[in-house]
Amino acid sequence: MEPMIQVENLCKSFSTKNGTVEAARNISFSIEKGEIFGIIGLSGAGKSTLVRCLNLLERPTSGTVRVNGKNLTELSEKELRKERQNIGMIFQHFNLLMQRTALDNVCFPMEIAGISKKEARKKALEYLKVVGLEEKALSYPSQLSGGQKQRVAIARVLASDPKILLCDEATSALDPQTTKAILELIKEINRDYGITVVVITHEMSVVQEICNRVAVLESGTLVESGTVEELFRSPKTEAARRLVFSGRTQIQKMEGKRLVRVTFQDKSSFEPVIANLVLTYRTPVNILYADTKNIGGAAEGEMILQLPEIEEIADKMIQYLKDTNMGVEELKSDVG
Amino acid sequence: MWDNATITMLLEGTRDTLYMTLVSTFFGYVLGLPLGILLTITDKEGIHPNAVVYKVLDVIVNILRSIPFLILLILVIPLTRLLVGKTYGSTATIVPLVVAAAPFVARMVESSLKEVDPGVIEAAVSMGAGTPTIIWKVLLAESRTSLLVGVTIAVGTILGYSAMAGTVGGGGLGDIAIRYGYYRYQTDIMLVTIVILVVLVQILQGIGMMLSRKLDKRKA
Numbered sequence: 001m002e003p004m005i006q007v008e009n010l011c012k013s014f015s016t017k018n019g020t021v022e023a024a025r026n027i028s029f030s031i032e033k034g035e036i037f038g039i040i041g042l043s044g045a046g047k048s049t050l051v052r053c054l055n056l057l058e059r060p061t062s063g064t065v066r067v068n069g070k071n072l073t074e075l076s077e078k079e080l081r082k083e084r085q086n087i088g089m090i091f092q093h094f095n096l097l098m099q100r101t102a103l104d105n106v107c108f109p110m111e112i113a114g115i116s117k118k119e120a121r122k123k124a125l126e127y128l129k130v131v132g133l134e135e136k137a138l139s140y141p142s143q144l145s146g147g148q149k150q151r152v153a154i155a156r157v158l159a160s161d162p163k164i165l166l167c168d169e170a171t172s173a174l175d176p177q178t179t180k181a182i183l184e185l186i187k188e189i190n191r192d193y194g195i196t197v198v199v200i201t202h203e204m205s206v207v208q209e210i211c212n213r214v215a216v217l218e219s220g221t222l223v224e225s226g227t228v229e230e231l232f233r234s235p236k237t238e239a240a241r242r243l244v245f246s247g248r249t250q251i252q253k254m255e256g257k258r259l260v261r262v263t264f265q266d267k268s269s270f271e272p273v274i275a276n277l278v279l280t281y282r283t284p285v286n287i288l289y290a291d292t293k294n295i296g297g298a299a300e301g302e303m304i305l306q307l308p309e310i311e312e313i314a315d316k317m318i319q320y321l322k323d324t325n326m327g328v329e330e331l332k333s334d335v336g
Numbered sequence: 337m338w339d340n341a342t343i344t345m346l347l348e349g350t351r352d353t354l355y356m357t358l359v360s361t362f363f364g365y366v367l368g369l370p371l372g373i374l375l376t377i378t379d380k381e382g383i384h385p386n387a388v389v390y391k392v393l394d395v396i397v398n399i400l401r402s403i404p405f406l407i408l409l410i411l412v413i414p415l416t417r418l419l420v421g422k423t424y425g426s427t428a429t430i431v432p433l434v435v436a437a438a439p440f441v442a443r444m445v446e447s448s449l450k451e452v453d454p455g456v457i458e459a460a461v462s463m464g465a466g467t468p469t470i471i472w473k474v475l476l477a478e479s480r481t482s483l484l485v486g487v488t489i490a491v492g493t494i495l496g497y498s499a500m501a502g503t504v505g506g507g508g509l510g511d512i513a514i515r516y517g518y519y520r521y522q523t524d525i526m527l528v529t530i531v532i533l534v535v536l537v538q539i540l541q542g543i544g545m546m547l548s549r550k551l552d553k554r555k556a
Contacts, residue, residue: 055462084464095459098554099478109463111473140553160463 002069003030004164004196005037005054010063012049012220023049024060025220031213033163036190036197038207038228040243041217047200050217051166054198055087056080068163085113088157088195092169094149096141102128102152103137109160120159127155131185147178154185158193165189167199171206183209204243208232208295216240228295232302233263233327258307258314259288263327265300273324274305277317283308285317304331342525345512350532352426353508356498360430361491364437371397371438372445373471379450383457383470393442400439405497408432409504426507429498437494444490448482449475481552488544492537499533509533 012024023046031037041047052058053065056072065072068086075083096105106124107117115123128134131151141149150170157165167186171179187210190197199211207214207228215225218239224231235241245261264273278284286306293300307314321328375393378386403411409432416423416431452475460474476483499510509529517526 057458057462081464081466084462087462089459089462091455091459093453093455095453095455097456097474097478098453099480099551100553108460108473112463112465112469142554156463166462 001033003066004033004035004068005031005198006064006066007054008064008066010050010053010065011061012046012053012058013061022220024053027063027220027222029215029222029225031196031198033196034190034194035213036187036199036211038199038201038211038214039217040201040204040207040214041239042202042242044219045217045239046220047202047217048168049220051089051168051198051200054164054166055084055089085109085160086162087164087166088160088162089166089168090150090153090157090170092172094141094146094153094173096149096152096156098141101138101140102133102144102155105141105152106155106159109156113160124155124159127158128152130158130189131155145178146174147182150174150178150182151185154182154189158189162195165195165197167197167201169200169202172201172203179206180209186210202243205293208293216243229298229300232293232295232300234329258309259331260305260307260318260321261327261329261331262303262305262321263300264303265298271324273321273326274303277320280320281313281317283310283313346509346525346528346532349507349509349512349529350536353495353498353510353533353536356426356429356433356501356506356508357491357495360433360437360494360498361487363430363434364441364490364494365487367434367438368441369445371442372449373475375442375446376449376475377467377471381454383461383467397439397442400435401443405432405436405500406503408436409501409506424505424507429501429506429508432501433494433497436497437490440493441486441490444486445483448479448486451482452478481548481554484544484548484551488541488548491540491544495533495537495540 007030008028010024010027011022013020013022015021027050039047039050049058053060054067056065060073067083070083072080072083096102097108100108103121103124106127107120110120110123111117125134125137128137131154133148133151133155136144136148136152141152144152165186170186171182174182183206186197186199189195190210197210199206201207211228213226214228214231216223216231216237216239218237223237224235224240231240232244235244274285274287285308287303288306289302289304291302293302307317318328318330371393375390375397376382377384378390378393380387380390400408412432412435413423415435416428419431420428422428456478457470457474460470465474498506498508499513500506502508502510502512502514505511509532513526513529516522517529
């Protein structure tokens with residue numbers, strides 16, 4: 001089956017006063033129907049440009065973007081508008097029409113599609129029900145909270161009955177609790193409507209929460225991609241490491257001694273691996289960090305250990321951990 | 337001074353002033369609104385950037401805006417004669433008023449439309465909205481409050497211009513103020529016309545502001 005989205009050799013450069021900026025360099029990837037695909041990167045990595053190339057809000061300098069079997073760059077202006085109705089988009093700042101009620105905002109894409117006003121209102125009310133905001137139908141965006149605004153935006157996307165939903169930092173302006181609720185809603189929509197979702201974010205937690213696969217973007221280049229589990233267990237590139245380890249800057253200061261990052265799944269957490277390790281080698285290890293995360297519905301544990309200074313023992317310990325089927329990776333002291 | 341003739345004259349002057357102001361504002365918008373829309377969408381950040389169109393319109397608007405109204409009054413006399421058939425009276429004054437108002441209106445429309453959040457426009461484009469839809473349902477609809485404030489300001493300015501047209505026989509209250517107050521030293525009549533002008537501006541301003549507040553849904 002043909003992928004829902006197929007990007008090949010996509011390049012996008014902007015000319016600015018300070019020369020040419022390459023926001024996307026030779027990027028290729030594909031997204032299957034029904035997937036939730038994450039594109040993660042730090043700010044300035046070119047995520048927003050890349051996602052805008054998927055509905056041609058930005059026209060690529062070169063390369064092709066095939067969506068739902070059509071090469072978007074070859075379409076006429078009119079055909080492109082038609083195709084965009086299949087590609088919904090939600091934004092960090094919601095981008096609702098401020099002078100329209102929630103209901104009329106949801107009606108907007110149906111007005112564009114030429115659906116009669118009466119039918120549009122009826123459908124809009126249904127979509128507001130899906131996102132749990134039917135009682136706010138006649139409220140204006142200024143009367144709604146951030147989470148509610150994003151719900152209206154999601155209802156507005158549903159109103160155009162799209163095949164794809166692009167989320168551009170859709171939860172970045174929301175508090176953690178609201179973020180969770182919105183991500184849950186996006187998951188629901190992906191499941192119930194079979195809509196393929198592309199999530200752009202700078203937060204690993206968002207990717208862990210909902211994505212199946214993820215691509216890491218750095219300075220306009222796609223440096224790594226794979227399943228979320230793979231990325232979490234063994235990030236291959238420096239950029240991916242930074243994202244996976246973000247928010248744990250204190251480890252940066254642990255210099256001189258050897259650090260390993262150990263990851264494990266539900267099953268291995270039943271065995272007292274660390275205790276056995278210490279008993280076997282009769283040398284203590286220092287646990288610097290430990291956490292369990294929910295990745296794609298499965299519990300993934302993560303631990304950072306400081307090994308003894310004696311090289312020989314440290315090497316043996318690493319081998320021991322590897323033998324117990326855990327993900328083991330030695331960290332450089334400058335990883336933060 | 338309060339004989340019937342004076343009162344009739346003042347009433348007629350008020351009527352003429354309102355006539356000139358409102359008709360000129362209307363035609364000012366007929367020309368200025370599309371011009372302002374064009375300036376907005378052809379700008380670098382607009383939905384159809386076009387440097388040539390933007391620059392040409394920009395220069396025309398700036399030239400017209402920099403000519404003092406009194407000079408413009410005289411400059412457009414040939415045009416006035418062509419369109420109205422005579423060069424004095426309130427109907428004739430409408431021509432220079434519209435010529436002066438249109439570029440001014442265009443700039444105000446442009447500034448109102450540029451207040452619309454680019455993100456909202458982007459969202460509309462992402463939904464597959466075409467240019468007419470974006471202009472009508474996003475740009476104009478979202479900036480309606482600001483546009484109405486603009487109309488209010490335009491009415492006030494055009495009212496002031498119309499009084500200036502009195503110096504060249506333009507009719508209306510300005511004409512009366514000049515003829516009686518200035519040429520005949522009847523300060524009382526001049527003062528009355530000023531009071532009427534002030535009241536007119538207040539009323540028009542009040543209506544405009546009230547409407548724009550009523551239409552603004554951006555604040556909770």
